[in-house]
Amino acid sequence: MRRRVFLLAAAAILLALGETPAADLTVRDVTEALMRAGPGHPADFSHRDLSFLDLSGLDFAGANFEGADLYGADLTDAKLAGSRLVGVRLDRAVVMRTDFAGADLSGARLVRLAAFSTLEPRAEEAPSFAGANLSGAVILSRLSGANLRGARLSAARLGSGERTPRTMTLSRTELAGCDLAGADLSGADLASASLRFAKLAGADLRGADLRNADLSGADLTGADLTGASLVGTDLDESRLVDARGLDRSLGLAAARNLARAIR
Amino acid sequence: MRALRLLAAAAALALSGPASAEGGAPPVDTALVLAVDVSGSVDAERYRLQMEGIAAALEDPDVQHALLSGPSQAMLLALVQWSDRPRLSIPWTRIARPADAEAFADRVRALSRDAAEFTCMGRMLSFVYGKVLPQVPAPAARSVVDVSGDGSDNCNAERVVELRDALVATDVTINGLPILEGKEASTLADWYRDEVIGGAGAFLLPAHGFGDFARAIRQKFITEISWVPTTTFE
Numbered sequence: 001m002r003r004r005v006f007l008l009a010a011a012a013i014l015l016a017l018g019e020t021p022a023a024d025l026t027v028r029d030v031t032e033a034l035m036r037a038g039p040g041h042p043a044d045f046s047h048r049d050l051s052f053l054d055l056s057g058l059d060f061a062g063a064n065f066e067g068a069d070l071y072g073a074d075l076t077d078a079k080l081a082g083s084r085l086v087g088v089r090l091d092r093a094v095v096m097r098t099d100f101a102g103a104d105l106s107g108a109r110l111v112r113l114a115a116f117s118t119l120e121p122r123a124e125e126a127p128s129f130a131g132a133n134l135s136g137a138v139i140l141s142r143l144s145g146a147n148l149r150g151a152r153l154s155a156a157r158l159g160s161g162e163r164t165p166r167t168m169t170l171s172r173t174e175l176a177g178c179d180l181a182g183a184d185l186s187g188a189d190l191a192s193a194s195l196r197f198a199k200l201a202g203a204d205l206r207g208a209d210l211r212n213a214d215l216s217g218a219d220l221t222g223a224d225l226t227g228a229s230l231v232g233t234d235l236d237e238s239r240l241v242d243a244r245g246l247d248r249s250l251g252l253a254a255a256r257n258l259a260r261a262i263r
Numbered sequence: 264m265r266a267l268r269l270l271a272a273a274a275a276l277a278l279s280g281p282a283s284a285e286g287g288a289p290p291v292d293t294a295l296v297l298a299v300d301v302s303g304s305v306d307a308e309r310y311r312l313q314m315e316g317i318a319a320a321l322e323d324p325d326v327q328h329a330l331l332s333g334p335s336q337a338m339l340l341a342l343v344q345w346s347d348r349p350r351l352s353i354p355w356t357r358i359a360r361p362a363d364a365e366a367f368a369d370r371v372r373a374l375s376r377d378a379a380e381f382t383c384m385g386r387m388l389s390f391v392y393g394k395v396l397p398q399v400p401a402p403a404a405r406s407v408v409d410v411s412g413d414g415s416d417n418c419n420a421e422r423v424v425e426l427r428d429a430l431v432a433t434d435v436t437i438n439g440l441p442i443l444e445g446k447e448a449s450t451l452a453d454w455y456r457d458e459v460i461g462g463a464g465a466f467l468l469p470a471h472g473f474g475d476f477a478r479a480i481r482q483k484f485i486t487e488i489s490w491v492p493t494t495t496f497e
Contacts, residue, residue: 026393027389027393027394028392028393028394028397030393031393031394031397031398032397034398035397035398054389054393056348057350057351057394058394
């Protein structure tokens with residue numbers, strides 16, 4: 001018991017100094033590294049443990065985080081546009097208003113991100129992934145209202161079918177109202193994901209797994225659904241005008257509310 | 264014509280001040296962080312009194328003389344508003360002429376109140392230690408954090424003393440301007456003395472209510488910045 005109290009006290013002191021028991025660097029180390037960086041020599045945090053650090057408000061534009069651990073880090077208002085975040089672990093990171101535009105997040109893990117300060121998602125707090133590369137990433141988070149315009153999500157795993165433990169209170173990825181216009185979602189696992197009122201105009205959904213996904217009210221104008229799995233997909237008032245490959249999709253007849261889709 | 268060009272170049276060099284040995288930004292005498300409490304007890308009028316007090320002080324010729332009185336005749340100034348979370352409201356700004364101080368004063372007056380509920384001084388000190396001071400853009404002969412507020416830390420998220428000591432260990436001086444108004448009026452000066460201030464020449468200069476803030480901050484600026492031996496004011 002005494003040992004536990006001691007460990008908790010030690011952790012509290014380290015946290016007060018901006019350090020964590022696990023992190024390789026302190027917040028001050030990170031800021032100093034950013035100050036030393038410049039055009040042509042971006043800050044390098046590759047394979048560093050930055051878990052739980054308060055990195056809010058810092059400008060990391062162009063920095064290299066490949067393979068870094070950002071578990072539980074606070075990235076509120078942080079600027080990560082154009083950064084290299086290949087294979088990073090961002091699970092439980094706080095990403096309110098975080099700018100990931102154009103960043104390379106391929107193969108990253110984004111499970112249980114904290115994107116909102118309230119139970120109801122607020123679009124103004126949502127992070128931006130516009131033009132980011134999230135191909136092969138694992139995403140299981142509430143990101144409603146986020147900007148994912150033109151993002152690459154090919155083979156990304158956003159679904160929550162059988163692989164999600166039943167004890168988890170967050171049972172599916174929420175992308176309601178997201179701007180995914182022109183995004184590449186080819187081969188992505190979106191099973192059971194909520195895409196209500198999402199903007200998917202011109203999106204590439206070839207071969208995507210949309211089983212039991214909620215696409216009600218979504219705009220799929222001009223989207224390519226060739227080979228997409230639509231069994232149980234809710235298409236209530238989803239806009240399918242000029243959508244391509246519907247005739248080559250899988251299980252369209254088993255989609256829900258197909259008759260109410262706008263075609 | 265060539266003589267005119269040479270004269271212009273010489274004038275430009277004189278105005279820009281001495282360059283640092285490393286060829287980067289020229290050095291300054293002091294890097295000063297103004298950390299202003301905007302917690303729940305600081306209502307709109309009290310906020311205005313604080314910001315107007317800071318702005319008026321920066322426009323004061325005596326303060327301007329103090330700001331520019333050191334060997335480098337320049338300083339760096341930043342302003343942090345703090346409550347639940349700290350925010351760098353005005354990033355590091357070089358003050359090398361009275362006009363620079365006056366422009367900074369204009370920015371102070373134009374700030375929006377970033378208010379919240381709690382008095383999280385520990386979190387503010389952590390922010391200054393981890394993010395603000397490491398971003399000082401020029402060599403500074405000394406670094407000072409000027410903390411003002413009307414209450415002790417009620418956030419409990421982080422510990423003020425450890426953070427104060429961490430700052431002092433990096434040669435930072437923390438001065439305090441407790442505003443003695445409200446329920447902590449009789450105890451706040453002691454708390455600031457025991458828990459907040461520290462470092463070489465650190466001092467406390469209380470304001471006796473928000474209405475006295477402008478007088479206190481002016482006096483504090485002069486004492487803090489001018490190269491006069493520091494004293495404890497009670």
